[in-house]
Amino acid sequence: MTSYVSLLTATDARSHVHLIIGTNPLAAARCGQSLSSGASPILIAPGTADLHYALQKRVDDGEVKWIKENFQDEHLFTLGREEIDHVVDAVFVTSGPRDELSAHISVLCKRNRIPVNVVDAPQLCTFSLLSTHVDGPLQIGITTNGRGCKLASRIRREVAASLPPNLGSACLRLGDVRRKIQEEDHLLHIALADGEDVDDSIDQSASFNKLVTEADIDAAKNRRMRWLSQICEYWPLKRLAAITDEDVSNILRSYEDLGGSSSIGRSASADGASSRGRIILAGSGPGHPDMLTRATYKAIQNADLILADKLVPAGVLDLIPRRTPVHIARKFPGNADAAQNELQEMAVTGVREGKTVLRLKQGDPYVYGRGGEEVEYFRRQGLDHDKVIVLPGVTSALSAPLFAAIPPTQRDVADQVLICTGTGKKGKAPAPPEYVASRTVVFLMALHRIEGLVGELTTHLETETQAPRRVLWPRDTPCAVIERASCPDQRVIRTTLDKVVEAIEQEGSRPPGLLVAGRACEFLNKLEKGRVWSVEEGFRGLNFGLEGVDLGGA
Known part of the structure; x- marks a missing residue:
């Protein structure tokens, strides 16, 4: 059976029209979800139907419009918004797959590319609803792709319980910072491009303006945004959740003076x-x-x-x-x-x-x-x-290979280890090491220029003119990319030098990471026949009870 994953998206449903088919408690829940997203739910059910009390209350309060009719095909094309020719935006069928009407509505919606969701019938759906944790602007959705909504709900609760409180408020604050930086930097860019002074009314200090010069407007105007990105990436979630208005001010001022502090x-x-x-x-x-x-x-x-x-x-x-x-x-x-x-x-x-x-x-x-x-x-x-x-x-140079089940020294395979940098001072390429069959080489700070590094290892440089020339690396040399070693989101990509660039481009980057190259990489982990790379997610190396140990007890 071919496995797949859903394409998860977040839909702005404000002003959308949702048809709800059914009168049971799930129909009431679907109406509530529709309303919370800013959409307008329309209930389709006969006038003689016995509505669930929560559904009846929403109808009585005017939140839900009730079309007191049996479902008709034309409902899909007459009850929607005028700007899209009255086609509805989505359909929720709550009567389940045993109802013959469910399959009919599904076929009709699919034929007309109208998103449809039928409860307990993944084969009839074109979209599914996630089990969602909501904290202000923060939404976290879990899906098992139809394998079990109860399991998705359990996982969602576990994930939500692991998050620090007030994380939603932090998202609001950081979002305000991002918007303010974008607005100020845009105005600054315009002013400098036009050769004008910046108006004091935009709350931009003169010292911040000094950072930007005509020669480097694009680079300098992004400095605070890049710093904000660093904060979102590297501050612990507990600290982000506790961010204050003072912290926000520090972020906005963080490059007025490089000697200033932006403590948390x-x-x-x-x-x-x-x-x-x-x-x-x-x-x-x-x-x-x-x-x-x-x-x-x-x-x-x-x-x-x-x-x-x-x-x-x-x-x-x-x-x-x-x-x-x-x-x-x-x-x-x-x-x-x-x-x-x-x-x-x-x-x-x-x-x-x-x-x-x-x-x-x-x-x-x-x-x-x-x-x-x-x-x-x-x-x-x-x-x-x-x-x-x-x-x-x-050092990760020696511990990361261990966490990836790579023995850097292995009898009859590798009798030496070399630790190199992939990037020299000010980003320059360092001298590449020659190939030694019995050596394992660990490259730190190399993944951001992996294509250049592989080229330097496998081909002679223009400066290499005198004999004897450096021994080049075979392009089929086994290697592994190890990212965020020993962290919960550790990832290991196993491949060869000739495929590692393509693997990183396709799988993406998850810094910090390093590259290990040499025959030791495949001693315990040979690629399956026909595969050019494999990806292993997660870290399970310290699951024997150390997590609760008090390190300060000695």
Whole structure:
């Protein structure tokens, strides 16, 4: 049996006309759903019918129009909106598949491309209704594609229960921020393009205007929008749900001054500040909070200020006490150096104020984490060795392959591991490693330029003119893309170098991710015959009870 998934959409049903066929409790529920979406439900039932009490009340209150007739084919083409030639927008049949009329209405609707839903009859439907959780503008829908509405309802309740309260209100606030940024940046773009000053009435500060120059209008005008996208992607849901008007103001002002703070709506605890300031650089591991070292966990619990990279996972950020101010790096392409400088300056300021500052990084600080650069910077600022402490972390370069069932060193397969970056300083391509059959190579920060990397590995560069030339990688070399390792939405794409670009283009990207290449990739996971790639979703590596362990107990 061929499996399929539905094309899920959200329909703006305001002013639509929905026909409801039936008089039972489900008909009353369908009328309620129609009304809540802004549509106008019309009930088709004989005048002698005994309506369910909830349905009768809606009719009596004037919310539902009742056509006291048996269903006629012309109802589909005469009761709709004038602007679409009176064709109705959707039909809901609530009498079930055993009623002969259900099949007739379904055929007629399908022939005329009118959306139709028949209860308990997926084969007669062109659309189905989701089991929906509603919280203000936030709607979350679950479908089992006709396999069981009770199961969908159960899953929906479980998902809704796992969400923090007030998430709908946060959607409203963040939506207002997005709209305001779009409006202000549009006006700014027009003003600069025309060579005019910006009117003070749009509440735009002069210092924000200074960020945008004639030479780079398009790049600069999007900075706040890109920062807002980073917030939506990387702030933990609990923090997003607790977003305040002050946080919104900070977001709107976030690029007035790169030295300013956009901390998450919490004030510092004065009595918790250390009498002797210091900086702790710590790695947060690959993603799962149980992969933290005890030393880093204790640092999280005792810091006076936490400066976190944007890729530090939500599960780790959730461990931060509510009293502790947090600043998340405002890094995106083109702003990485400025955001790095901002964090370093904030760290030094915090130390000089007598605070214990935790610089929380992903993975391990010294494995492509720029930790060495930061320590060097702090030393130049006069911070002695005892003021700067570096704590190791579990690097994804070694843990991600394990979570993907790839043994980087495997007897008779791979006797060495090489960790490389796929992107050099300022986005330049680094020198590609040569192919060694017994080597497993892990490429970090490579997926955004995967096509270029594969080309560099499998063909000689123009600069490679002298013999002996680098050994090229066979295009059929097994490889794996591992994204969000150890997080609940971990994904592993297994393929070969000649197909990995196509696989990523088709499956999409889910950063952060890395590429593992070498024969070890297929030792425990050979592709099925005829398949060019496979996709594995989810993380199940720590399901033996660690989740409830108190990491600070030692």
